Amino acid sequence: MTSAAKSPWLLHYNASSCNGCDIEILAALTPLYDVERFGIINTGNPAHADIFVVTGGVNEQNKEVLKNLYDQIPEPKVVMAVGICASSGGVFRDCYNVSGGVDTIIPVDVYVPGCSVRPEALIEGVVKAIGVLEEKRAKMEAEK
Protein backbone atom coordinates (compact mmCIF):
# COMPACT_ATOMS: atom_id res chain seq x y z
CA MET A 1 0.00 0.00 0.00
CA THR A 2 1.52 3.32 -1.03
CA SER A 3 1.13 6.67 0.72
CA ALA A 4 -1.57 7.58 -1.83
CA ALA A 5 -3.80 4.92 -0.34
CA LYS A 6 -3.01 5.90 3.22
CA SER A 7 -3.89 9.54 2.86
CA PRO A 8 -6.87 10.03 0.56
CA TRP A 9 -8.24 13.54 0.98
CA LEU A 10 -11.79 14.15 -0.14
CA LEU A 11 -13.54 17.01 -1.82
CA HIS A 12 -17.32 16.81 -1.66
CA TYR A 13 -19.45 18.73 -4.13
CA ASN A 14 -23.21 18.82 -4.38
CA ALA A 15 -24.13 19.14 -8.05
CA SER A 16 -27.89 19.65 -7.56
CA SER A 17 -28.53 16.63 -5.39
CA CYS A 18 -31.64 16.54 -3.19
CA ASN A 19 -29.29 16.52 -0.15
CA GLY A 20 -30.22 12.95 0.72
CA CYS A 21 -26.90 11.57 -0.47
CA ASP A 22 -25.00 14.50 1.03
CA ILE A 23 -26.41 13.79 4.46
CA GLU A 24 -25.23 10.20 4.16
CA ILE A 25 -21.75 11.39 3.17
CA LEU A 26 -21.56 13.90 5.99
CA ALA A 27 -22.78 11.27 8.43
CA ALA A 28 -19.93 9.00 7.36
CA LEU A 29 -17.50 11.87 7.99
CA THR A 30 -18.71 12.58 11.53
CA PRO A 31 -16.63 11.66 14.60
CA LEU A 32 -18.86 8.62 15.18
CA TYR A 33 -17.44 6.87 12.12
CA ASP A 34 -14.09 8.69 12.37
CA VAL A 35 -12.79 8.42 8.81
CA GLU A 36 -9.57 10.08 9.96
CA ARG A 37 -8.64 6.55 11.14
CA PHE A 38 -7.90 5.82 7.50
CA GLY A 39 -6.10 9.10 6.93
CA ILE A 40 -9.15 10.53 5.17
CA ILE A 41 -9.62 14.27 5.49
CA ASN A 42 -12.57 16.22 4.14
CA THR A 43 -10.56 19.09 2.69
CA GLY A 44 -13.10 21.37 1.08
CA ASN A 45 -10.32 22.55 -1.22
CA PRO A 46 -9.74 21.14 -4.71
CA ALA A 47 -6.00 21.95 -4.66
CA HIS A 48 -5.55 19.57 -1.71
CA ALA A 49 -7.94 16.81 -2.78
CA ASP A 50 -7.37 13.32 -4.20
CA ILE A 51 -10.90 11.94 -4.38
CA PHE A 52 -13.71 14.03 -5.79
CA VAL A 53 -17.06 12.95 -4.34
CA VAL A 54 -19.96 14.29 -6.37
CA THR A 55 -23.68 13.93 -5.68
CA GLY A 56 -26.61 14.94 -7.86
CA GLY A 57 -27.44 14.84 -11.52
CA VAL A 58 -25.69 18.10 -12.52
CA ASN A 59 -27.76 20.92 -14.00
CA GLU A 60 -27.07 23.85 -16.28
CA GLN A 61 -26.20 26.09 -13.33
CA ASN A 62 -23.42 24.01 -11.88
CA LYS A 63 -21.80 22.10 -14.70
CA GLU A 64 -19.18 24.83 -15.16
CA VAL A 65 -18.44 24.75 -11.43
CA LEU A 66 -18.09 20.99 -11.54
CA LYS A 67 -15.69 21.17 -14.48
CA ASN A 68 -13.70 23.93 -12.81
CA LEU A 69 -13.34 22.00 -9.54
CA TYR A 70 -12.28 18.88 -11.44
CA ASP A 71 -9.60 20.82 -13.34
CA GLN A 72 -8.19 22.24 -10.12
CA ILE A 73 -7.54 18.85 -8.52
CA PRO A 74 -3.96 17.77 -9.22
CA GLU A 75 -3.30 14.27 -10.64
CA PRO A 76 -3.62 11.51 -9.56
CA LYS A 77 -7.32 12.07 -8.90
CA VAL A 78 -10.40 9.88 -8.73
CA VAL A 79 -14.01 10.89 -9.26
CA MET A 80 -16.77 9.14 -7.34
CA ALA A 81 -20.37 9.58 -8.47
CA VAL A 82 -22.45 9.07 -5.34
CA GLY A 83 -26.16 8.23 -5.60
CA ILE A 84 -28.21 7.20 -8.59
CA CYS A 85 -28.64 10.84 -9.61
CA ALA A 86 -24.89 11.31 -9.95
CA SER A 87 -24.49 7.94 -11.63
CA SER A 88 -27.12 8.31 -14.32
CA GLY A 89 -29.41 11.23 -13.59
CA GLY A 90 -31.88 8.92 -11.83
CA VAL A 91 -35.48 10.04 -11.83
CA PHE A 92 -34.39 13.52 -12.91
CA ARG A 93 -32.67 12.22 -16.02
CA ASP A 94 -35.22 13.59 -18.47
CA CYS A 95 -35.64 17.02 -16.86
CA TYR A 96 -34.94 19.82 -19.34
CA ASN A 97 -32.14 21.33 -17.23
CA VAL A 98 -30.45 18.14 -15.97
CA SER A 99 -27.37 16.83 -17.74
CA GLY A 100 -28.05 13.29 -16.58
CA GLY A 101 -25.13 12.15 -14.46
CA VAL A 102 -21.67 13.36 -13.55
CA ASP A 103 -20.05 11.43 -16.40
CA THR A 104 -21.73 13.67 -18.95
CA ILE A 105 -19.38 16.44 -17.79
CA ILE A 106 -16.25 14.85 -16.30
CA PRO A 107 -14.82 11.30 -16.38
CA VAL A 108 -16.08 9.15 -13.49
CA ASP A 109 -14.05 6.29 -12.00
CA VAL A 110 -16.37 4.84 -9.38
CA TYR A 111 -20.18 4.70 -9.42
CA VAL A 112 -22.00 4.24 -6.13
CA PRO A 113 -25.71 3.81 -6.84
CA GLY A 114 -28.54 4.03 -4.32
CA CYS A 115 -31.25 6.51 -3.39
CA SER A 116 -30.06 7.64 -1.06
CA VAL A 117 -26.77 5.82 -1.09
CA ARG A 118 -26.22 3.49 1.87
CA PRO A 119 -23.20 4.08 4.12
CA GLU A 120 -21.93 0.55 3.46
CA ALA A 121 -22.03 1.19 -0.28
CA LEU A 122 -20.36 4.54 0.24
CA ILE A 123 -17.50 2.99 2.21
CA GLU A 124 -17.08 0.27 -0.39
CA GLY A 125 -17.02 2.98 -3.03
CA VAL A 126 -14.23 4.81 -1.22
CA VAL A 127 -12.25 1.58 -0.95
CA LYS A 128 -12.66 1.09 -4.72
CA ALA A 129 -11.66 4.71 -5.31
CA ILE A 130 -8.49 4.21 -3.28
CA GLY A 131 -7.66 1.22 -5.49
CA VAL A 132 -8.11 3.34 -8.61
CA LEU A 133 -6.04 6.10 -7.02
CA GLU A 134 -3.14 3.70 -6.51
CA GLU A 135 -3.39 2.45 -10.08
CA LYS A 136 -3.31 5.98 -11.41
CA ARG A 137 -0.35 6.88 -9.28
CA ALA A 138 1.57 3.80 -10.44
CA LYS A 139 0.80 4.80 -14.03
CA MET A 140 2.02 8.34 -13.37
CA GLU A 141 5.26 7.03 -11.87
CA ALA A 142 5.78 4.71 -14.82
CA GLU A 143 5.33 7.56 -17.29
CA LYS A 144 7.96 9.67 -15.57
Next chain:
Amino acid sequence: MNVIMAILGAVIFLIAAPLLGGLLSGIDRIITARMQSRRGPPLLQPFYDIAKLWHKEKVFANPVEMIFTTAYLVLTAVSGAMFFGGLNLLLVVFCLALAHTFLILAAYAANAPYSHIGAERELIAIMVAEPILILLGVGFFMVTGTFLVSEIMGAGVPAICYLPGVFLALFAVLTLKLRKSPFDISTSHHAHQELVKGVTSSFAGKTLAKVELAHWYETILLLGMIFLFFAGHPVIGIIVVIVGYFLEILIDNIFPRVTWQMTVKSLWLVTLILGVVNIILLGIFGGILA
Protein backbone atom coordinates in the same frame (compact mmCIF):
# COMPACT_ATOMS: atom_id res chain seq x y z
CA MET B 1 35.39 23.27 20.16
CA ASN B 2 32.57 25.78 20.26
CA VAL B 3 32.38 25.90 16.49
CA ILE B 4 32.19 22.12 16.31
CA MET B 5 29.41 22.08 18.92
CA ALA B 6 27.55 24.77 17.01
CA ILE B 7 27.76 22.90 13.72
CA LEU B 8 26.79 19.66 15.42
CA GLY B 9 23.76 21.28 17.05
CA ALA B 10 22.65 22.77 13.74
CA VAL B 11 23.09 19.53 11.80
CA ILE B 12 21.27 17.47 14.41
CA PHE B 13 18.41 19.95 14.30
CA LEU B 14 18.20 19.89 10.51
CA ILE B 15 17.97 16.10 10.47
CA ALA B 16 16.02 15.35 13.64
CA ALA B 17 13.52 18.22 13.68
CA PRO B 18 11.37 17.01 10.75
CA LEU B 19 11.23 13.50 12.22
CA LEU B 20 10.42 14.77 15.68
CA GLY B 21 8.01 17.40 14.37
CA GLY B 22 6.18 14.82 12.27
CA LEU B 23 5.91 12.40 15.17
CA LEU B 24 4.67 15.17 17.42
CA SER B 25 2.06 16.07 14.84
CA GLY B 26 0.98 12.41 14.71
CA ILE B 27 0.72 12.22 18.50
CA ASP B 28 -1.14 15.52 18.48
CA ARG B 29 -3.71 14.17 16.02
CA ILE B 30 -4.22 10.99 18.04
CA ILE B 31 -4.63 12.85 21.34
CA THR B 32 -7.02 15.30 19.71
CA ALA B 33 -9.04 12.38 18.33
CA ARG B 34 -9.14 10.70 21.76
CA MET B 35 -10.35 13.93 23.32
CA GLN B 36 -13.22 13.84 20.82
CA SER B 37 -13.90 10.12 21.52
CA ARG B 38 -12.45 9.03 18.20
CA ARG B 39 -9.68 6.60 17.49
CA GLY B 40 -7.66 8.95 15.32
CA PRO B 41 -5.19 8.31 12.51
CA PRO B 42 -2.06 6.13 12.73
CA LEU B 43 0.95 7.68 14.43
CA LEU B 44 2.82 8.05 11.15
CA GLN B 45 -0.10 9.67 9.33
CA PRO B 46 1.66 13.06 8.90
CA PHE B 47 4.49 11.29 7.06
CA TYR B 48 2.04 9.44 4.79
CA ASP B 49 0.42 12.78 3.99
CA ILE B 50 3.71 14.41 3.09
CA ALA B 51 4.80 11.41 1.00
CA LYS B 52 1.52 11.49 -0.88
CA LEU B 53 1.74 15.25 -1.50
CA TRP B 54 5.28 14.79 -2.75
CA HIS B 55 4.05 12.48 -5.52
CA LYS B 56 1.21 14.66 -6.70
CA GLU B 57 1.23 16.44 -10.01
CA LYS B 58 2.91 19.86 -10.00
CA VAL B 59 0.28 22.56 -10.34
CA PHE B 60 0.70 26.19 -9.45
CA ALA B 61 -1.65 29.10 -9.24
CA ASN B 62 1.51 31.12 -9.93
CA PRO B 63 4.95 29.51 -10.47
CA VAL B 64 6.72 31.89 -8.06
CA GLU B 65 4.92 30.03 -5.26
CA MET B 66 7.60 27.41 -5.66
CA ILE B 67 10.41 29.88 -4.95
CA PHE B 68 8.60 31.57 -2.08
CA THR B 69 7.60 28.39 -0.29
CA THR B 70 11.11 27.01 -0.70
CA ALA B 71 12.44 30.23 0.86
CA TYR B 72 9.94 29.77 3.69
CA LEU B 73 11.13 26.23 4.32
CA VAL B 74 14.83 27.07 4.05
CA LEU B 75 14.65 30.16 6.27
CA THR B 76 12.61 28.36 8.94
CA ALA B 77 15.14 25.54 8.94
CA VAL B 78 18.01 28.05 9.06
CA SER B 79 16.54 29.95 11.99
CA GLY B 80 16.10 26.68 13.85
CA ALA B 81 19.64 25.63 12.97
CA MET B 82 20.96 28.96 14.26
CA PHE B 83 19.04 28.49 17.50
CA PHE B 84 20.28 24.97 18.10
CA GLY B 85 23.73 25.99 16.91
CA GLY B 86 23.76 28.46 19.81
CA LEU B 87 23.82 31.66 17.75
CA ASN B 88 22.15 35.01 18.32
CA LEU B 89 18.56 34.79 19.58
CA LEU B 90 17.51 38.04 17.91
CA LEU B 91 18.82 36.79 14.59
CA VAL B 92 16.72 33.65 15.04
CA VAL B 93 13.59 35.70 15.71
CA PHE B 94 14.14 37.98 12.70
CA CYS B 95 15.01 35.10 10.40
CA LEU B 96 11.76 33.40 11.42
CA ALA B 97 9.82 36.58 10.70
CA LEU B 98 11.45 36.76 7.26
CA ALA B 99 10.50 33.14 6.62
CA HIS B 100 6.86 33.96 7.33
CA THR B 101 7.05 36.95 5.03
CA PHE B 102 7.88 34.56 2.21
CA LEU B 103 4.90 32.39 3.09
CA ILE B 104 2.68 35.46 2.91
CA LEU B 105 4.20 36.47 -0.44
CA ALA B 106 3.50 32.98 -1.75
CA ALA B 107 -0.13 33.28 -0.72
CA TYR B 108 -0.44 36.74 -2.29
CA ALA B 109 1.12 35.43 -5.50
CA ALA B 110 -1.95 33.30 -6.22
CA ASN B 111 -4.68 35.38 -7.71
CA ALA B 112 -7.38 33.95 -5.46
CA PRO B 113 -9.52 35.63 -2.81
CA TYR B 114 -9.23 32.87 -0.19
CA SER B 115 -5.51 32.87 -0.57
CA HIS B 116 -5.40 36.66 -0.14
CA ILE B 117 -7.57 36.68 2.96
CA GLY B 118 -5.37 33.88 4.25
CA ALA B 119 -2.28 36.01 3.65
CA GLU B 120 -3.87 38.95 5.46
CA ARG B 121 -4.74 36.81 8.47
CA GLU B 122 -1.24 35.37 8.46
CA LEU B 123 0.02 38.95 8.66
CA ILE B 124 -2.21 39.50 11.66
CA ALA B 125 -0.79 36.35 13.21
CA ILE B 126 2.73 37.73 12.80
CA MET B 127 1.65 41.05 14.22
CA VAL B 128 0.39 39.27 17.33
CA ALA B 129 3.30 36.90 17.79
CA GLU B 130 6.26 39.08 16.91
CA PRO B 131 6.24 41.45 19.93
CA ILE B 132 6.51 38.60 22.40
CA LEU B 133 9.33 36.96 20.45
CA ILE B 134 11.29 40.21 20.56
CA LEU B 135 10.50 40.64 24.28
CA LEU B 136 11.88 37.15 24.69
CA GLY B 137 15.22 38.27 23.28
CA VAL B 138 15.23 41.40 25.40
CA GLY B 139 14.34 39.46 28.53
CA PHE B 140 17.12 36.93 28.04
CA PHE B 141 19.58 39.74 27.42
CA MET B 142 18.58 41.50 30.63
CA VAL B 143 18.97 38.32 32.65
CA THR B 144 22.13 36.90 31.14
CA GLY B 145 23.77 39.85 29.39
CA THR B 146 23.94 38.07 26.07
CA PHE B 147 21.85 37.22 23.03
CA LEU B 148 23.87 34.11 22.29
CA VAL B 149 21.82 30.98 22.86
CA SER B 150 24.96 28.98 23.70
CA GLU B 151 25.79 31.37 26.57
CA ILE B 152 22.19 31.58 27.76
CA MET B 153 22.26 27.78 27.99
CA GLY B 154 25.32 28.05 30.20
CA ALA B 155 23.82 30.59 32.63
CA GLY B 156 23.70 29.53 36.27
CA VAL B 157 20.17 30.44 37.35
CA PRO B 158 17.48 29.37 34.84
CA ALA B 159 15.80 32.34 33.20
CA ILE B 160 12.33 31.22 34.29
CA CYS B 161 13.10 32.62 37.78
CA TYR B 162 13.34 36.11 36.34
CA LEU B 163 11.06 35.88 33.33
CA PRO B 164 7.90 34.02 34.43
CA GLY B 165 5.70 36.64 32.74
CA VAL B 166 7.53 36.43 29.43
CA PHE B 167 7.36 32.64 29.66
CA LEU B 168 3.59 32.64 30.17
CA ALA B 169 3.12 35.15 27.37
CA LEU B 170 5.18 32.97 25.02
CA PHE B 171 3.10 29.98 26.07
CA ALA B 172 -0.08 31.90 25.25
CA VAL B 173 1.26 32.85 21.83
CA LEU B 174 2.11 29.21 21.14
CA THR B 175 -1.59 28.44 20.55
CA LEU B 176 -1.32 30.71 17.55
CA LYS B 177 2.18 29.74 16.50
CA LEU B 178 1.42 26.03 16.54
CA ARG B 179 -1.55 26.79 14.25
CA LYS B 180 -3.99 25.81 16.91
CA SER B 181 -6.60 28.03 18.37
CA PRO B 182 -8.08 30.76 16.19
CA PHE B 183 -10.08 28.70 13.73
CA ASP B 184 -10.41 31.55 11.29
CA ILE B 185 -6.75 32.43 11.10
CA SER B 186 -5.30 31.26 7.85
CA THR B 187 -2.96 28.70 9.33
CA SER B 188 -5.43 26.96 11.60
CA HIS B 189 -5.18 23.20 11.47
CA HIS B 190 -8.82 22.22 11.83
CA ALA B 191 -10.09 20.05 9.03
CA HIS B 192 -13.02 22.30 8.40
CA GLN B 193 -12.39 25.92 9.04
CA GLU B 194 -13.61 29.21 7.80
CA LEU B 195 -11.05 29.99 5.13
CA VAL B 196 -10.55 26.50 3.73
CA LYS B 197 -6.92 26.57 4.88
CA GLY B 198 -6.51 30.22 3.87
CA VAL B 199 -2.86 30.80 3.33
CA THR B 200 -2.31 27.35 1.84
CA SER B 201 -5.56 27.21 -0.14
CA SER B 202 -3.88 27.59 -3.51
CA PHE B 203 -0.88 25.39 -2.78
CA ALA B 204 -0.95 21.81 -3.98
CA GLY B 205 1.36 18.81 -3.91
CA LYS B 206 5.00 19.55 -3.17
CA THR B 207 4.35 23.20 -2.34
CA LEU B 208 1.95 22.19 0.39
CA ALA B 209 4.35 19.50 1.60
CA LYS B 210 7.08 22.13 1.99
CA VAL B 211 4.83 24.38 4.05
CA GLU B 212 3.99 21.44 6.30
CA LEU B 213 7.66 20.51 6.68
CA ALA B 214 8.52 24.10 7.57
CA HIS B 215 5.82 23.96 10.21
CA TRP B 216 7.47 20.92 11.79
CA TYR B 217 10.78 22.75 11.91
CA GLU B 218 9.08 25.74 13.49
CA THR B 219 7.31 23.62 16.10
CA ILE B 220 10.60 22.16 17.30
CA LEU B 221 12.22 25.61 17.28
CA LEU B 222 9.42 27.07 19.42
CA LEU B 223 9.59 24.18 21.86
CA GLY B 224 13.33 24.83 22.00
CA MET B 225 12.58 28.40 23.03
CA ILE B 226 10.37 27.13 25.84
CA PHE B 227 13.19 24.82 26.89
CA LEU B 228 15.63 27.73 26.96
CA PHE B 229 13.85 29.13 30.03
CA PHE B 230 15.01 26.08 31.94
CA ALA B 231 18.62 26.14 30.76
CA GLY B 232 20.79 24.06 33.05
CA HIS B 233 17.87 21.86 34.14
CA PRO B 234 17.20 19.64 31.11
CA VAL B 235 14.86 17.21 32.86
CA ILE B 236 12.55 19.93 34.13
CA GLY B 237 12.81 21.63 30.75
CA ILE B 238 11.71 18.55 28.84
CA ILE B 239 8.86 17.88 31.26
CA VAL B 240 7.65 21.48 30.86
CA VAL B 241 7.83 21.19 27.07
CA ILE B 242 5.78 17.97 27.08
CA VAL B 243 3.20 19.26 29.55
CA GLY B 244 3.06 22.55 27.66
CA TYR B 245 2.36 20.84 24.35
CA PHE B 246 -0.34 18.72 25.94
CA LEU B 247 -1.95 21.83 27.41
CA GLU B 248 -1.92 23.43 23.96
CA ILE B 249 -3.88 20.47 22.58
CA LEU B 250 -6.28 20.66 25.50
CA ILE B 251 -6.82 24.40 25.04
CA ASP B 252 -7.36 23.85 21.34
CA ASN B 253 -10.09 21.31 22.04
CA ILE B 254 -11.79 23.31 24.76
CA PHE B 255 -11.91 26.50 22.70
CA PRO B 256 -12.33 25.36 19.11
CA ARG B 257 -14.13 28.48 17.95
CA VAL B 258 -11.88 31.36 18.97
CA THR B 259 -11.92 34.10 16.33
CA TRP B 260 -8.94 36.14 15.22
CA GLN B 261 -10.35 39.33 16.77
CA MET B 262 -10.48 37.63 20.16
CA THR B 263 -6.99 36.28 19.60
CA VAL B 264 -5.49 39.66 18.77
CA LYS B 265 -7.12 41.33 21.77
CA SER B 266 -6.33 38.65 24.30
CA LEU B 267 -2.79 37.93 23.16
CA TRP B 268 -1.82 41.58 23.00
CA LEU B 269 -3.26 42.04 26.45
CA VAL B 270 -1.32 39.04 27.72
CA THR B 271 1.87 40.27 26.05
CA LEU B 272 1.38 43.70 27.57
CA ILE B 273 0.45 42.61 31.08
CA LEU B 274 2.73 39.62 31.49
CA GLY B 275 5.55 40.30 29.09
CA VAL B 276 6.09 44.05 29.23
CA VAL B 277 5.44 44.33 32.97
CA ASN B 278 7.88 41.48 33.58
CA ILE B 279 10.55 43.32 31.60
CA ILE B 280 9.86 46.63 33.35
CA LEU B 281 10.06 45.05 36.80
CA LEU B 282 13.27 43.33 35.82
CA GLY B 283 14.61 46.72 34.70
CA ILE B 284 13.71 48.31 38.02
CA PHE B 285 14.77 45.58 40.42
CA GLY B 286 17.89 44.25 38.84
CA GLY B 287 19.39 44.05 35.45
CA ILE B 288 22.27 41.88 34.47
CA LEU B 289 22.85 39.19 37.02
CA ALA B 290 25.62 37.35 35.30
